[in-house]
Amino acid sequence: MIGRRTLLSLPLLAAPGLAPRLAAAQSAWPNRPVRIIIPFTPAGASDLLMRPVAERLERVFGQPFVIDNRPGGGGAVGLAAAAHERPDGYTLLLTTPGPLILLPQIQQGLAYSAQRSFTYIALMGGAPILCAVAGTSPIRSLADYAAAARRAPDAVSFGSSGVGSMGHLTGVLFGMEAGVQLLHAPFRGAPEAQQGVLSGAVTSLWDTAAANVGAVRAGTLRGLCVSSPERAAILPDVPTAQEAGFPRVVSLNWFLLCGPAGLPPAVVARLGEAVRAILAEPAIRERLDQSAFVRTEDVPQERLAAWVQGEQDRWAPVIRASGAA
Numbered sequence: 001m002i003g004r005r006t007l008l009s010l011p012l013l014a015a016p017g018l019a020p021r022l023a024a025a026q027s028a029w030p031n032r033p034v035r036i037i038i039p040f041t042p043a044g045a046s047d048l049l050m051r052p053v054a055e056r057l058e059r060v061f062g063q064p065f066v067i068d069n070r071p072g073g074g075g076a077v078g079l080a081a082a083a084h085e086r087p088d089g090y091t092l093l094l095t096t097p098g099p100l101i102l103l104p105q106i107q108q109g110l111a112y113s114a115q116r117s118f119t120y121i122a123l124m125g126g127a128p129i130l131c132a133v134a135g136t137s138p139i140r141s142l143a144d145y146a147a148a149a150r151r152a153p154d155a156v157s158f159g160s161s162g163v164g165s166m167g168h169l170t171g172v173l174f175g176m177e178a179g180v181q182l183l184h185a186p187f188r189g190a191p192e193a194q195q196g197v198l199s200g201a202v203t204s205l206w207d208t209a210a211a212n213v214g215a216v217r218a219g220t221l222r223g224l225c226v227s228s229p230e231r232a233a234i235l236p237d238v239p240t241a242q243e244a245g246f247p248r249v250v251s252l253n254w255f256l257l258c259g260p261a262g263l264p265p266a267v268v269a270r271l272g273e274a275v276r277a278i279l280a281e282p283a284i285r286e287r288l289d290q291s292a293f294v295r296t297e298d299v300p301q302e303r304l305a306a307w308v309q310g311e312q313d314r315w316a317p318v319i320r321a322s323g324a325a
Contacts, residue, residue: 029089029267033064036092039078039099041071045127045210048291049255050094053124056278057271074164075099076110083117087262092271093118095256097166101312106164106325114312119263120304122275125293126252128228129170130209130238131158132221134197142224142244145204149180157183157202159193164324167193169315170227170251171206172322174241177248184322197221208253209235210292227251229297233289254296256304272301 036054038046047067054065070078075098082093100114112118133139139148149156160167163186175182185202187193190211196202198220205212205221209232215221216235223238229250231240241249257275259268278284299307319325 029264029270030061030063032090033066034061034090034092035066035068036094037068037070037078037082038094039070039072039075039082042067042069045208045253045291045293046094046096046255048210049125049288049293052284052287053275053278056281056284057274060274060278073099074103074107076103076107076112079117080111082258083112083260085260087119087260087264089259089263089267089271092121092257092259094124095258096253097311097315098164098253100256101308102164102166102169102315102319105312105316105319114308115305117261118258119261119268120308121257121259121263121268121301122272123296123299123304123307124255124257124275124279125288126228126254126296127292128209128226128232128294129167129206129251129253130212130216130226130235131171131174131204131206131224131241132197132212132216133204133224134200135219135222137203137222139203139224140222142239142241142246145224146178146180146246148203149175149178149182153181154183156180156204157185158204158206159185159187159196159202160206161189161193161208162186164319164322165207166251166253167205167207168324169318169322170249173251173318174206174246174249176318176321177246194221208292213292225249228294230294232292232294234292252294252296256308268301 040046057065070081079099085091104110139145158171171182187196190207193205193207194212194215197205209226212221213234216223223235225241225244226232226238227241
């Protein structure tokens, strides 16, 4: 890590007089607005998580923290933009596993690398995946669901928000762990996947819990499990896959705050400390609970790069089995 930062900083230090100015700017950070790139459209899960935290960061640091939505390419556009910014602490990025670790295993030639392009600051939470069937379905549990798939291979289908999405891959992971073959039907988003279940076009869905909370509460969908290590506060009656007898079916659409590679350690430390304190505030915690977010494991900043690599390794066989790559 130290060697990488040193190498990345050499071209900057070569400019006469630039090093003292950079050092002074870092010591005064932040002395102007900070931009947070979100690589997805506004009003999505990333916005729901980041905006209240950004408001609190403004109060902590006395400078605006401005959300900059950069959608496109499944998140690749925003990540490439962040990766090529100066590592001065004034451009940050909130990423999810999709563009950071899944897409690079599916698509070649991306303009960034999970291992080389970013400085990781803090895990900020996760969105669980929900497995659900229609409220009128005879399938009442995850055990029933697996049994139905065993009785009739390829007859049990599931919808997701698209090929290579976290919902798709979590459904594949379940199939691998349960020893069953599920037929995947990709849709263009969570609303269409939900409609596919309600219309009978597909047996089930594996998709974000947040997008389906209303239907589960109304009884039009029956939640069989969530994929998080703990139950989602907003769906307390839906068990985890672990509780339902499938201990290795664990996945989260996690949210990771980072910046360009070579971010000053002092900036990383200050941001990480502030974010962790904000996420522990009862008002913020309640707001996130009601948006179907769950806590992630507490990974120290110095271990985040290794944690990201571990996530990449963990999903590699699932991606291969899914046929997405």
